[in-house]
Amino acid sequence: MDNQDPKFQLSTKGSRARLLDFVAPIPLIGWLLGILAAVLVEYFLGDYISYYLGLPKIPVLFGFLTVLKKPLLIPGTMGYMILVYGLPILIIVKSLQKPANKLAAFLDKRRVTVAALVHLALFYGALHLWADISDYRLLVIKLAMIAIMLTLSINVINGYMGEFSCSHPGFMALGAYTASTITLFFFANDKLFGEALLPEALGFYFFPLALIAGGIVAAIGALVIAIPSFRTRGDYLAIISLAFLFIVKSLIENLEFVGGPRGMSSQPDYSNLPMVFTVMVLCIWIINNFVRSTMGKALNAIRDNELAAEAMTVNTRKTKIITFMFAAFWAGVAGGLFAHVLRYVNPGSFGIQRLAEILAMVYFGGLNSVTGSIVGALSINILSEALRPLEIYKWIIIPLLLIVVMLVRPTGLIAFTEFKPKELMKPKQNKVEV
Amino acid sequence: MALLRVDNMTHYFGGLRAVHNYNLVLEPGHIVGLIGPNGAGKTTIFNLISGIHTPTEGNIELDGHNLIGHHPHEIASMGLGRTFQNLLLWRHMTVLEHVKMACYSQLEYGIWGAFFGSRLRRQEEKRLTAKAMHLLETFDVAGFRSQLAVSLPYGAQRRVEMARAMAINPKVLFLDEPTAGMTPDELNRMISIIRKIHTDFDVAIFLIEHRLKFVMELCERIQTLVFGEVIAEGTPAEIKNNPQVIEAYLGKEDIH
Numbered sequence: 001m002d003n004q005d006p007k008f009q010l011s012t013k014g015s016r017a018r019l020l021d022f023v024a025p026i027p028l029i030g031w032l033l034g035i036l037a038a039v040l041v042e043y044f045l046g047d048y049i050s051y052y053l054g055l056p057k058i059p060v061l062f063g064f065l066t067v068l069k070k071p072l073l074i075p076g077t078m079g080y081m082i083l084v085y086g087l088p089i090l091i092i093v094k095s096l097q098k099p100a101n102k103l104a105a106f107l108d109k110r111r112v113t114v115a116a117l118v119h120l121a122l123f124y125g126a127l128h129l130w131a132d133i134s135d136y137r138l139l140v141i142k143l144a145m146i147a148i149m150l151t152l153s154i155n156v157i158n159g160y161m162g163e164f165s166c167s168h169p170g171f172m173a174l175g176a177y178t179a180s181t182i183t184l185f186f187f188a189n190d191k192l193f194g195e196a197l198l199p200e201a202l203g204f205y206f207f208p209l210a211l212i213a214g215g216i217v218a219a220i221g222a223l224v225i226a227i228p229s230f231r232t233r234g235d236y237l238a239i240i241s242l243a244f245l246f247i248v249k250s251l252i253e254n255l256e257f258v259g260g261p262r263g264m265s266s267q268p269d270y271s272n273l274p275m276v277f278t279v280m281v282l283c284i285w286i287i288n289n290f291v292r293s294t295m296g297k298a299l300n301a302i303r304d305n306e307l308a309a310e311a312m313t314v315n316t317r318k319t320k321i322i323t324f325m326f327a328a329f330w331a332g333v334a335g336g337l338f339a340h341v342l343r344y345v346n347p348g349s350f351g352i353q354r355l356a357e358i359l360a361m362v363y364f365g366g367l368n369s370v371t372g373s374i375v376g377a378l379s380i381n382i383l384s385e386a387l388r389p390l391e392i393y394k395w396i397i398i399p400l401l402l403i404v405v406m407l408v409r410p411t412g413l414i415a416f417t418e419f420k421p422k423e424l425m426k427p428k429q430n431k432v433e434v
Numbered sequence: 435m436a437l438l439r440v441d442n443m444t445h446y447f448g449g450l451r452a453v454h455n456y457n458l459v460l461e462p463g464h465i466v467g468l469i470g471p472n473g474a475g476k477t478t479i480f481n482l483i484s485g486i487h488t489p490t491e492g493n494i495e496l497d498g499h500n501l502i503g504h505h506p507h508e509i510a511s512m513g514l515g516r517t518f519q520n521l522l523l524w525r526h527m528t529v530l531e532h533v534k535m536a537c538y539s540q541l542e543y544g545i546w547g548a549f550f551g552s553r554l555r556r557q558e559e560k561r562l563t564a565k566a567m568h569l570l571e572t573f574d575v576a577g578f579r580s581q582l583a584v585s586l587p588y589g590a591q592r593r594v595e596m597a598r599a600m601a602i603n604p605k606v607l608f609l610d611e612p613t614a615g616m617t618p619d620e621l622n623r624m625i626s627i628i629r630k631i632h633t634d635f636d637v638a639i640f641l642i643e644h645r646l647k648f649v650m651e652l653c654e655r656i657q658t659l660v661f662g663e664v665i666a667e668g669t670p671a672e673i674k675n676n677p678q679v680i681e682a683y684l685g686k687e688d689i690h
Contacts, residue, residue, distance in 0.1 A: 300524060308518065308522035309524075
C-alpha cells in the first residue's frame, strides 16, 4: 500500500507536469471550440469589456501594441486577455472535454479529408470573427498566411533538399507582377492598361487562374536557375539564385509597361480572407503530401548523401530541378496573393530585406519540418507586428531572439519532424465512456 | 550468356592509370570475389561499372545492355545494386525509409500522385512498405524499422545497407568490403546472410574483400588485382597456391 502523505505527493508533481495532465486529454477539436468561444465573446462583448477595463478600444494584437505604447494600461490589458481569451478557452476546453473526445473519435473513423475539413471549418470560423474586429488584424493575418506559404516553400529547398536558395523574393516578384498584370489588364480600369476588357464581376473567379499563371512564370524562372546550378553540388545555387534576385528586381525596375520603379497599384481586392486561407491550406496540404511520400523523401536522401541516392535509382538531377520549380511555383502564388492584399507592388518590396525575413522565418521555425515553418512564419510575423511601437529597436530584439534560438537549437525550434494531420486530430482520451 | 561482362576496361585519373585492361565475366548465380592490396583499384572498378566514373576505354554490358555513358541511377534501375565501403547511409532517415527509398524507380504514381495523394499512391506505398518489411526481416533488422539508420550498431548498419541494395531488385549485387570492421562472430553471420540472399533472391554477387577466409569460403572464382591489373584469376584453391598472389600479399620468400 502506498501510505505517503498526500501533501508530499502533491509537491512532487511540478507545475509543468500538472499543466501537462491538464492539457493532455484535450483533443485538437476541443481547443478549436475553445478558441471559437473566446472569439465569440470578443466579437459580442469585446467593446463592453474593454470599456469597463479602461481601454480605449479592443486590443488588436493580444495587447502588445497597447502595452508598449501606454504602460499604464498593462493591468487593464491583462485583465482583458484573461477575461476574453483565458477564461472562455479554459472553461470550454475543460467542460467540453468528453464530447470533444467523442467527436474526435467519430471523426477519426471517417476519412482524413472529412475530419480535416471539419477542423478547418471551425478554425476558419474563429479566424474570420477574430479578423472582423479590425482591418489591421485582417491585414496582419493575411500577411502571416502568405509568410507561411513562403516559408514552407523555401523550406522544401533549404531544409528538405539541403540546397541554399536565395531567390525566393525574385519568384515572389514574378508571381506578383504576372498576377497583377493579368487582373489589371482584364478586370480593372487603371492607369497602366486602361479600360477593363472583361466584366469586372468575373474577376474574382479568374483570380485563381491569375495566381497559377504567376506561379508558372516563377517556376519557369526557377528552371532558368536550376539548369546551370544543379550540374554540381556546392555553393553555386546560392550565388546564382542571389544574382537572379537582383536581375529580376532590376528587370522590373526597367520595364515601363509594368510601371518601372513606381510599381503597380489599384489591383482589385481579390485576396480576401477565404481566398488567402484556402490557398494557404492547399499549399500546406500539397507540400506536406509531397514531403511525406517516398518520392519526396528522395529530397532527404539527396541532401544526406547524393551519391548513395543516385546509386539507389534516384534520378537526382531531375528530382532537384522539379523540386526547385515546385517551390518557386508556391512562392509565385504567394507573391500573387501578396500583390492583391496590399493592392500595390513595387520592385523595392522584393529585395534583399525580404530575403532576410524569409530566411529568418525558415531557420527560426526549423528545417525539414512543416510544423516548424508554420510556427516560424507566424511567430516572426506576429512578433514583428507586435513590436512595431519599438520602432528601430525591433530590429535588435528579433535578430537577438534568432541568435538565441540558433545557439540553443541549431536547426530551429521544431526541426526534422513529420506533420501528420491524422495523428493531430486523434481523440486524446483512450477510454471514452459511451 | 554472361549476366555482366566487362571487356578491356582501362581508366585514367589524369595521368594515373588506375585500372588497366580489366576483364570480367559474371555468370548468373555466381559469386566472384575481387581481392588485392590497398590502393589496387578495387573500388574504382566498382565505381566504373556502376557508372560513378566513366571508363576511359572499354566496354561494359549488363544483361545485354551497354552501360557506358549511363547515369548511375539508370544503371542501378537496370538491376545493379551495390553497397559502399564506408557505409553511405542517410543521416536523417529511418531504416524503413532507407529500404523504401531504393524502390524509387519502381514508383508508378508519379509526381502528381505525390502532390495530391492519389489512391494509387496509397496502394503503392503500402506495397513498398510490405516489400521493405520483408527485406528487413530477411536481414534481421526489422526490429529497428522506425529508428534512424545511423543510430544502429555497426553490424546492423551493414545489413541495412545490404537490404537497401536488395530493394532495387538487383540481378547483380556488388558488395564493397561487407565485413570491414567486423568481429569474427559477425563475420560468420555475414557469410550465412550472403549465402541466404544468394539462394533466396537468385542474384549474382561480385564482392571486394580483404579477409581471405571469407572470400575462400564464399566465392566460386577469385580475381587478384595489383596496381590496376589482374595478376591471377581462378578457383579459391588455385589462387591460394598462386606464387604471384602470395608475393603480392606477403612479399617474396627468400628462405630455402
